[in-house]
Amino acid sequence: MTAIRTQVVPESGVKTAVPALEPLLSEIHQAGRAGRHVRGGEEADTLIPQQFRRRASLDLPEITEPQVVRHFTHLAQLNYAVDTGMYPLGSCTMKYNPKVNDRIASLAGFADIHPRQDDDTIQGALRLMFELQDLLAKLTGMDAVTLQPAAGAHAEFTALLLFKAHHSKRGDDAKRRRVIVPDSAHGTNPASAAMSGYAVTTVKSDARGNIDLTSLKAALGDDVVGLMLTNPNTLGLFEEHLREVCDAVHQAGGLVYGDGANMNALLGVARPGDLGFDCIHINVHKTFSTPHGAGGPGAGPLCVKAKLEPFLPHPRITKDSDGSYRRGPTPPESIGRIRSFFGNFGVLVRAYTYMTTLGEEGLAEASNDAILAANYLLALLRDSYDVAFDRPCMHEFVLSASRQKKQGVSGLDVAKALIDEGFHPPTVYFPLIVPEALMIEPTETEPRETLDAFAAAMNRIAERAKTDPSSVKAAPQHAPLARLDEVSAARYPKLKWLRPT
Amino acid sequence: MSGTNSNPYSPHTDADRAAMLKRVGIKSVDELLTAIPRDALRPRLGLPTGMSEIEVQVHLESLAAKNRPAAAGPFFIGGPVQRRYIPAAVPVLALRGEFLTAYTPYQPEVSQGTLQAVFEYQSLLSELLAMDVVNSSMYDGSTAVAEAAFMAVRATGRKKVVIAREVYYQFRATLETYAKGPDLEVFAVPTDQLAANAGGSACLIVQHPDSFGALVDVRPIAEAAHASGALCVQVTEPHANALLEPPGALGADIAVGEGQPLGIPMSLGGPHLGIFATREALVRQMPGRIVGETRDARGTRGFVNTLQTREQHIRREKATSNICTNEALAAITAAAYLALMGPTGLRAAARNGVAKAHALASRLTAIPGCAIAMDGPFFDRFQLRTQMRGRELKHALAKENVLVDDGLHHEDRDGILIQCTEMTGEEEANALVSAVQRITAGAREAVAAR
Numbered sequence: 001m002t003a004i005r006t007q008v009v010p011e012s013g014v015k016t017a018v019p020a021l022e023p024l025l026s027e028i029h030q031a032g033r034a035g036r037h038v039r040g041g042e043e044a045d046t047l048i049p050q051q052f053r054r055r056a057s058l059d060l061p062e063i064t065e066p067q068v069v070r071h072f073t074h075l076a077q078l079n080y081a082v083d084t085g086m087y088p089l090g091s092c093t094m095k096y097n098p099k100v101n102d103r104i105a106s107l108a109g110f111a112d113i114h115p116r117q118d119d120d121t122i123q124g125a126l127r128l129m130f131e132l133q134d135l136l137a138k139l140t141g142m143d144a145v146t147l148q149p150a151a152g153a154h155a156e157f158t159a160l161l162l163f164k165a166h167h168s169k170r171g172d173d174a175k176r177r178r179v180i181v182p183d184s185a186h187g188t189n190p191a192s193a194a195m196s197g198y199a200v201t202t203v204k205s206d207a208r209g210n211i212d213l214t215s216l217k218a219a220l221g222d223d224v225v226g227l228m229l230t231n232p233n234t235l236g237l238f239e240e241h242l243r244e245v246c247d248a249v250h251q252a253g254g255l256v257y258g259d260g261a262n263m264n265a266l267l268g269v270a271r272p273g274d275l276g277f278d279c280i281h282i283n284v285h286k287t288f289s290t291p292h293g294a295g296g297p298g299a300g301p302l303c304v305k306a307k308l309e310p311f312l313p314h315p316r317i318t319k320d321s322d323g324s325y326r327r328g329p330t331p332p333e334s335i336g337r338i339r340s341f342f343g344n345f346g347v348l349v350r351a352y353t354y355m356t357t358l359g360e361e362g363l364a365e366a367s368n369d370a371i372l373a374a375n376y377l378l379a380l381l382r383d384s385y386d387v388a389f390d391r392p393c394m395h396e397f398v399l400s401a402s403r404q405k406k407q408g409v410s411g412l413d414v415a416k417a418l419i420d421e422g423f424h425p426p427t428v429y430f431p432l433i434v435p436e437a438l439m440i441e442p443t444e445t446e447p448r449e450t451l452d453a454f455a456a457a458m459n460r461i462a463e464r465a466k467t468d469p470s471s472v473k474a475a476p477q478h479a480p481l482a483r484l485d486e487v488s489a490a491r492y493p494k495l496k497w498l499r500p501t
Numbered sequence: 502m503s504g505t506n507s508n509p510y511s512p513h514t515d516a517d518r519a520a521m522l523k524r525v526g527i528k529s530v531d532e533l534l535t536a537i538p539r540d541a542l543r544p545r546l547g548l549p550t551g552m553s554e555i556e557v558q559v560h561l562e563s564l565a566a567k568n569r570p571a572a573a574g575p576f577f578i579g580g581p582v583q584r585r586y587i588p589a590a591v592p593v594l595a596l597r598g599e600f601l602t603a604y605t606p607y608q609p610e611v612s613q614g615t616l617q618a619v620f621e622y623q624s625l626l627s628e629l630l631a632m633d634v635v636n637s638s639m640y641d642g643s644t645a646v647a648e649a650a651f652m653a654v655r656a657t658g659r660k661k662v663v664i665a666r667e668v669y670y671q672f673r674a675t676l677e678t679y680a681k682g683p684d685l686e687v688f689a690v691p692t693d694q695l696a697a698n699a700g701g702s703a704c705l706i707v708q709h710p711d712s713f714g715a716l717v718d719v720r721p722i723a724e725a726a727h728a729s730g731a732l733c734v735q736v737t738e739p740h741a742n743a744l745l746e747p748p749g750a751l752g753a754d755i756a757v758g759e760g761q762p763l764g765i766p767m768s769l770g771g772p773h774l775g776i777f778a779t780r781e782a783l784v785r786q787m788p789g790r791i792v793g794e795t796r797d798a799r800g801t802r803g804f805v806n807t808l809q810t811r812e813q814h815i816r817r818e819k820a821t822s823n824i825c826t827n828e829a830l831a832a833i834t835a836a837a838y839l840a841l842m843g844p845t846g847l848r849a850a851a852r853n854g855v856a857k858a859h860a861l862a863s864r865l866t867a868i869p870g871c872a873i874a875m876d877g878p879f880f881d882r883f884q885l886r887t888q889m890r891g892r893e894l895k896h897a898l899a900k901e902n903v904l905v906d907d908g909l910h911h912e913d914r915d916g917i918l919i920q921c922t923e924m925t926g927e928e929e930a931n932a933l934v935s936a937v938q939r940i941t942a943g944a945r946e947a948v949a950a951r
Contacts, residue, residue, distance in 0.1 A: 034846065038842070042852060054742070060628055072618065084598070104557075111768050113769050114571060115770030117904060122568045124568045139548065151824070153813070153823040157679075187816075188823050195822070238537055269534065275538070293600070294603045294615040294619075296829050335681065340759070340773075341769065343770070347771070358507070359551030360548035366511070371533060376521040446512070447512035494794040495807075499628065
């Protein structure tokens with residue numbers, strides 16, 4: 001159980017021990033062990049009528065606290081995280097997550113309040129949300145904000161319901177049945193369109209990595225709901241004909257949705273509201289430093305132009321003339337409720353704290369540094385790998401391992417070899433339009449020496465692909481596990497443990 | 502301000518920036534921004550300037566101090582979000598940086614901590630609910646309900662969804678909003694009329710214990726659903742399953758619920774945990790990520806995200822849901838909570854809620870004019886009817902720093918809702934009873950004087 005394997009320290013190349021695998025809770029279980037966190041209440045058993053009582057067994061593991069603590073600590077140690085090293089996942093903005101944000105979100109005044117409390121007992125929380133709405137509106141150049149969506153995809157679905165309400169009010173919802181997405185779009189865009197009952201039309205990209213204007217215009221018509229566009233796009237490129245694109249969609253009576261996954265390039269650089277977008281979501285777990293939590297929670301506030309404001313989900317936070325804050329009444333045209341309560345408040349507190357810490361200059365500096373770091377890294381890597389679209393990038397860029405593929409080494413092999421070099425791999429095989437894609441986003445919080453070490457590792461792997469491709473294909477050798485068999489995992493699903501015995 | 506960063510988390514010195522610019526071959530970042538329309542470049546935003554960490558801490562503490570935490574006095578608000586005891590070890594483990602600051606486990610070789618912890622969550626919940634498969638989380642209980650309806654629509658090819666009016670109104674309202682997407686028909690009927698409305702429906706959605714705390718006989722509802730080719734969706738509460746027959750034993754095809762009571766702070770309603778479970782036969786219709794066990798190239802056991810051909814990053818518009826970012830950390834938190842509590846601790850917490858609710862109900866119904874608003878047995882919360890409007894009584898209690906919920910959970914049933922858990926203290930209960938006594942007596946006198 002405590003066997004030790006080795007891992008390489010990136011900057012120095014030193015090999016060091018890491019903990020190995022951990023048994024399952026069901027394997028640690030010993031019948032008869034229990035903690036004493038809560039006790040009593042035995043009289044409850046007779047208060048529940050016989051017919052409702054649990055007869056099914058309840059074979060949860062029995063483990064005492066010291067073992068539980070070691071178990072989850074060992075599990076944590078098997079993870080790579082921003083707190084342990086550079087995590088250059090493209091489109092994910094794995095920047096440093098400040099600790100003060102976590103401490104503030106844990107204050108009893110924020111963590112121990114219930115969403116059904118009356119407004120006068122949560123004035124501080126309402127003020128925070130009101131101010132956050134204002135900060136996000138100013139930053140995006142939009143008129144109104146809902147903080148409710150739990151994630152980017154949730155905001156996409158919410159926005160498409162707003163679009164539906166907008167078209168419905170104009171009397172042409174029935175004929176508007178298609179949503180346009182570029183072929184470089186995140187998978188959530190077409191999936192959200194389908195959830196909204198719409199068909200999806202995919203438009204290709206042009207030779208410079210923009211959405212192809214001619215194809216877009218050909219795809220537009222009076223049956224189009226709108227366009228979902230990420231800018232900078234998933235190639236890390238700013239759309240060169242953005243205003244023409246937005247104008248064309250508007251002329252067809254459609255609306256333009258901004259997927260804000262790449263907002264970390266735009267803080268103080270440009271406001272989506274000035275560029276033609278009708279709305280944009282913000283992934284605060286990307287741009288505003290809230291931790292990704294191993295897959296979530298995030299939060300996806302949706303910022304909209306005035307024409308969409310009447311349809312926003314309720315409630316929204318308003319400020320009264322006496323300076324008090326409240327959850328406003330339901331607007332008559334609101335699409336309704338999109339979740340139980342008012343947003344991932346604990347995440348929003350962290351985002352507010354971050355924005356307050358950095359202020360206008362700090363946020364602008366963050367985007368500036370993110371853009372500089374990406375272009376610097378691109379300059380260090382461009383000789384070893386193919387560049388998908390060769391023009392200045394924003395905060396991320398996409399390489400192709402096509403050259404390495406001819407040597408027998410795939411993009412995935414490069415990714416796994418990076419693990420042995422001590423780095424988390426970039427996003428691979430996305431966007432779909434770039435073969436053997438390696439999508440790299442360094443963020444503004446990696447020091448230059450780490451960027452240099454990452455580039456050196458990437459270049460070493462490119463060299464090994466030429467001279468010793470089989471060693472690259474055998475990676476990782478220094479991770480807790482070698483490559484996992486995903487095919488049999490899907491073919492013979494084993495989705496839970498056997499009961500503890 | 503040479504040498505001083507505006508972003509305190511930036512590691513870049515001016516020398517670093519100069520070296521990076523030089524390597525890129527430019528003098529300024531603006532040379533990289535030529536694709537941006539000139540008139541839109543570098544706008545003034547009108548945001549405040551930055552603060553030091555101590556200033557931020559003080560500012561945010563002052564905002565936090567303007568909120569009334571549950572622990573600051575008698576507190577009986579509950580429902581989908583509950584004040585539960587969180588063992589000290591839970592946040593210590595779940596908020597470790599290696600969990601907190603990791604991404605979705607796309608690279609399983611360096612994400613085994615997340616993957617195994619989520620696999621443990623799936624296993625623990627599967628046992629608790631007696632369901633075959635549990636996914637790695639939805640946003641919250643309400644979106645889990647909506648996604649369950651969508652899944653039932655996919656599985657049956659029908660577009661009519663029937664939901665009990667005694668399901669949490671927040672869940673029903675969210676379902677109604679979601680239903681506008683694919684244009685589903687949603688019918689809300691009293692729980693006792695669910696079975697009669699099964700014909701032609703994709704699913705019947707029942708909550709047990711219901712939003713008022715009443716125990717519901719789920720079996721005949723599940724049977725009626727199955728008899729007409731529909732699915733039975735049960736909205737459940739995690740602690741109730743320690744004492745009550747679980748959804749899998751009652752005939753539910755999908756079990757959903759709010760997982761916040763499993764060690765997650767209330768945090769004004771989020772981030773929380775949408776529980777989503779189903780039967781093995783339906784797993785390929787399920788939304789959300791699922792972790793499965795496999796082997797690595799050396800034959801060692803390991804865990805991966807699996808059955809991904811259901812998901813948006815592979816299937817795009819044909820995916821079972823658009824969900825990407827989920828609530829994985831909440832799932833890990835719930836796993837740590839259940840591991841620490843064990844079956845004994847979980848039962849004790851559930852029993853405390855039941856015992857305290859019943860003791861309190863006896864005391865409150867001894868007050869003249871006060872009655873339990875439901876007929877049958879209840880679990881750990883109940884609705885109390887008095888001669889006052891629920892909202893009026895709620896506000897009167899709040900003036901005495903006793904917080905309860907009112908009857909807004911249901912359009913036709915007025916009263917106050919009282920939720921008990923293991924956190925409900927004796928002094929709090931005494932405070933509630935004496936305040937209700939005093940306030941309702943005052944109201945009765947006022948009526949008599951008229």
